[in-house]
Each structure stands twice: as C-alpha cells, then as structure tokens.
Amino acid sequence: LQLLARQLAAGISSARAYEEAKQRAEELARLDAAKTAFFSNVSHEFRTPLTLILGPVEDALAKTTKSLEGESLDLVRRNALRLYKLVNTLLDFSRMEAGRAQASYAPVDLSVFTTSLASAFQSAVESAGLRLVVDCPPLPEPLYVDPEMWEKVVLNLLSNAVKYTYHGEIRVSLRWEDAQAVLRVEDTGVGIPEEELPRVFERFYRVRVSQGRSHEGTGIGLALVQELVKLHGGNVGVTSQLGKGTTFTVRLPRGTAHLPPERVERTSP
Ligand code: ADP
DSSP states (O other): OHHHHHHHHHHHHHHHHHHHHHHHHHHHHHHHHHHHHHHHHHHHHHHHHHHHHHHHHHHHHHHOOOHHHHHHHHHHHHHHHHHHHHHHHHHHHHHHHTTOOOOOBEEEOHHHHHHHHHHTTHHHHHHTTOEEEEEOOOOSSOEEEOHHHHHHHHHHHHHHHHHTOSSSEEEEEEEEETTEEEEEEEEOSSOOOGGGGGGTTSTTOOOSTTOOSSOOOOSOHHHHHHHHHHHTTOEEEEEEETTTEEEEEEEEESSSTTSOGGGBOSSOO
C-alpha cells in the first residue's frame, strides 16, 4: 500500500511538473509570437515614411546642379536606402518567423541568374579594395527557385563577405555535385572561431571578435538565408579558418519532388 502511495505521489508530482512545463512552453511561444508581430509592425511603420523621404530626395537629386548640395542629398539618399534595406530584411525575417513567407518556384537558369546577381556587386567589392571572382558555368538543368528569395540568399552572403573581408578576394562559384546545385561564397576575410561556427545561423547571433569593417549588423542575415534555403528543400553550411577566410556553401536539390506542387510554376518567368 505504501509503495502504491509513493508511486501515486510521484505520478501526481510528475503530472504537475508536466503541466507546469507545458504552461511555460505556451507562455514562451506566446511571447515569441508577440515579439515577431512587434517586429513586423515596427518594420511596416518605418517603411512608409522612408519611402516618403526617398522619393523627394531622388527627385531633388535628379534636378540639382550644385555639387555641394548634390553631395549632401546623395548622403541622405544612401543612408535612407540603407535603412530601407534593413527594414525590408526585418520584414522578410518576421514574415518567415510567422510562417507567412510564400515562395513561388520557377525553373531558373541558376548559372545566368547567379552570375548577374554577383556581378551587380562588382563595384561594391572593388570600392572595398577587394577582387570579385564569379565562376558559375552552366548547370545541366534549370533549378526550381523563387527568384526573389534566391537573390536574397546570394546578396546576404555576398554582403557579409564584403563586410568581413579586409583584403584579398571574394569568390562566388556554382557547381553541379551529386545531382545538386552547389553555391559557394568564399572570402579571404577575418574568419569565424570554430566554437562559434554552429551558432552563426542563429537569429540575432553575432560573433564578437569578428566585427566587420563597419560594426553595424543585426545578426538576422544568416538566419534569413537559412530559412530561405530550407524553403527550397536545401541546406546551408559554413567552414572557416580564423584570420584566413570563410566559405558558405548552399546546396539545392534538383527537381520539384520536395516542393509544394501548388507553388511550382511550370514555365520560365
Ligand atoms: P550580421 O548582421 O551581424 O552580419 P549575420 O546573420 O549576417 O548578421 O551574420 C552573423 C554573424 O556571423 C556576423 O555577426 C559575423 O560575426 C559572422 N559572419 C557572417 N558572415 C561572415 C563572413 N563572411 N566572415 C566572417 N564572419 C562572418
């Protein structure tokens, strides 16, 4: 009888512990959802006034002839654009977090597309005193990607490479390996300490020792990249050597078997 009583008591206390843990988990999920909604609302609220700043500045810049005035207007424009991009990244991220990101997969010549995305970075890379090597030979077949999302993946990886590299080169390459498209973005930058590598894809995580050329950043770029790649049934990994450089590798599977059929377009965009 005593044994039964003890077992009963243990059962009751573990049931209570379970109930408490469940309540705590629900509370945390609620807080997380509230935070995501907050991000989303704030980003939305920032976007409208920013558009209203950018429009007239662009107009004035097109009309101005005085070089000094032009310079300060250009400064306003560049910084407003920077904020605009940041706000858009926050919005993308909160959409993704809330499971509201809707991809539309179209068959894309990934070699041509990636080459054009990377080449658009040429001047940013050069003005940072670096070399850009783009090596994306044709792949045997089109890949099903959401073009806007693929653009975000490539641009996030490239802008990180520029941010965390002081000299040398940035190499963007595309290969066909084991029936997958493999994108590599390699740099000769500051590198990431081995113990921090597993954490760089965590949202808001920033490596303390590897502060880039500008100290700005949010720690959501790579979290966004990882989510976008996952939506394509792929994965992203990183290898790095401190002080030597970093390589991010994105693998995308061929075909459409891993994608929701209703979101797959059959013709080229
Ligand atoms: P951030 O806005 O801080 O750049 P990310 O999510 O894009 O956020 O990256 C997370 C962290 O990973 C960065 O703070 C940086 O420490 C590290 N990191 C990302 N890319 C590189 C790179 N190419 N070289 C070195 N460190 C990098």
